[in-house]
Amino acid sequence: MERARLLEAMKPRMPEKRYIHTIGVTDTAMTLAEKFGQDVQKAEVAAILHDSCKYADKDWMKQTIIEQKMDPTLLAYHHELWHGPVGAYVAETEFGITDLDMLNAIRFHTTGRIGMSDLEKVVYIADMIEPNRKFPGVDELREAAKSMSLEDLMITCLSHSIQFLMSKHQPVFPDSFNCYNDLLLKKKGNL
Numbered sequence: 001m002e003r004a005r006l007l008e009a010m011k012p013r014m015p016e017k018r019y020i021h022t023i024g025v026t027d028t029a030m031t032l033a034e035k036f037g038q039d040v041q042k043a044e045v046a047a048i049l050h051d052s053c054k055y056a057d058k059d060w061m062k063q064t065i066i067e068q069k070m071d072p073t074l075l076a077y078h079h080e081l082w083h084g085p086v087g088a089y090v091a092e093t094e095f096g097i098t099d100l101d102m103l104n105a106i107r108f109h110t111t112g113r114i115g116m117s118d119l120e121k122v123v124y125i126a127d128m129i130e131p132n133r134k135f136p137g138v139d140e141l142r143e144a145a146k147s148m149s150l151e152d153l154m155i156t157c158l159s160h161s162i163q164f165l166m167s168k169h170q171p172v173f174p175d176s177f178n179c180y181n182d183l184l185l186k187k188k189g190n191l
C-alpha cells in the first residue's frame with residue numbers, strides 16, 4: 001500500500017515526534033480534503049512527504065537549492081524555509097511524484113505563495129492544526145476549521161504565522177506576505 005510504503009520511508013528521515021506529526025498532518029489533510037472537495041489521495045501523499053527534508057543536511061539543501069535553480073532568496077532566510085522546496089525535489093526525484101499540485105503543496109507548505117491551489121491550502125492548514133501541535137491559539141484555529149471557508153481558514157492560519165514571526169522580530173519570507181495580500185485582495189474581489 002502506498003501509504004504504508006511512504007510512511008515507512010519517512011521513519012529513518014526524522015525523529016519519532018516528527019513522524020507522529022507527519023501522521024497527524026496526513027490524517028488532518030485527508031479530513032480537510034474531503035470537507036473541501038479536494039482529492040483525498042493527493043492530500044494524503046503530499047502530507048506524508050511534506051516534512052521529508054526537515055532534518056536533511058543543511059549544506060546539501062543549500063547545494064540543491066543552487067543546483068536546481070530554486071528561488072535564491074531562500075538562502076538569505078532561515079534554513080527552516082528550505083525543507084519545503086527541497087522536499088518537493090525529493091518527492092519528485094526519490095519518490096516519483098509527478099503531479100505538480102502535490103509537489104507545490106509540499107514546496108509551499110511552510111510559506112504559502114501567490115495563487116495557492118486548494119490542495120496547497122489543505123496541506124498548509126493541516127500542518128498547523130494537526131492534533132499533536134501545541135502552541136497558543138491552536139485550539140482557536142482548530143475551532144475555526146469547523147466553520148470557516150477554506151479561504152478564510154487559510155487567511156486566519158497564515159496571519160497567525162506571520163504575526164508570530166513578527167512578534168519575535170524574525171524575518172518573514174516574501175512569499176508569505178504576498179500570499180496574505182493575494183488571499184485578501186481576491187476575497188475583496190480586487191483580483
Ligand code: DGI
Pocket residue numbers: 051054077078080081109110111127165170171172173174176
Ligand atoms: O516543518 P513544521 O515544523 O511542521 O512546520 P513549517 O514547515 O510551517 O515550519 C515552521 C518553521 O518555519 C517555524 O520554525 C517557523 C519557520 N518559518 C515559517 N515561515 C517563516 C519561518 N521563519 C522565518 N524566519 N521566516 C518565515 O517566513
Ligand code: FE
Pocket residue numbers: 050051054083109110
Ligand atoms: Fe514543514
Ligand code: FE
Pocket residue numbers: 021025050051127
Ligand atoms: Fe510539518
